[in-house]
Amino acid sequence: MNRRVARLRAVQTLYQLSLVASIEVEQAIENTLSNEEEPNEFYHALVYGTLEKRDEIDGYLSGHLKGYTIDRLGHVDRAIARMSLYEMLYIEDIEMNISLNEAIELAKAFGGQDAGRFMNGVLSNAYDGALKNKK
Numbered sequence: 001m002n003r004r005v006a007r008l009r010a011v012q013t014l015y016q017l018s019l020v021a022s023i024e025v026e027q028a029i030e031n032t033l034s035n036e037e038e039p040n041e042f043y044h045a046l047v048y049g050t051l052e053k054r055d056e057i058d059g060y061l062s063g064h065l066k067g068y069t070i071d072r073l074g075h076v077d078r079a080i081a082r083m084s085l086y087e088m089l090y091i092e093d094i095e096m097n098i099s100l101n102e103a104i105e106l107a108k109a110f111g112g113q114d115a116g117r118f119m120n121g122v123l124s125n126a127y128d129g130a131l132k133n134k135k
Helices: 003-019 025-032 041-052 054-062 075-090 096-111 113-134
Strands: none
Touching (some): 003 041, 003 075, 041 054, 054 075, 054 113, 075 096, 075 113
């Protein structure tokens, strides 16, 4: 599983977890993977890390959603934003621009061109705000 596929599967897993409150993480992972796919360390880091840091990430995102709350975002957009901001802030061996571009591509794939622009603005501003808070 390459990183692009891991990101896609992580978004699908986080989406599923946001819809079905009673599902366990491991079950959501099993439901997301195709028969031949094996989850890798990067995929697990995205899913478990995003869940672990969700409240902190939501705080950063909420401050940069103009006219929205985190709960008003669609489930897919919320999953992409959370996972991507987690990657940008906590996975050090990936350049921020790569993570941002991957998030934009995911948003466009699920929601179209406008979703990509929206994701770019939200994540860029939330990332900058998070860095200022950490100083």
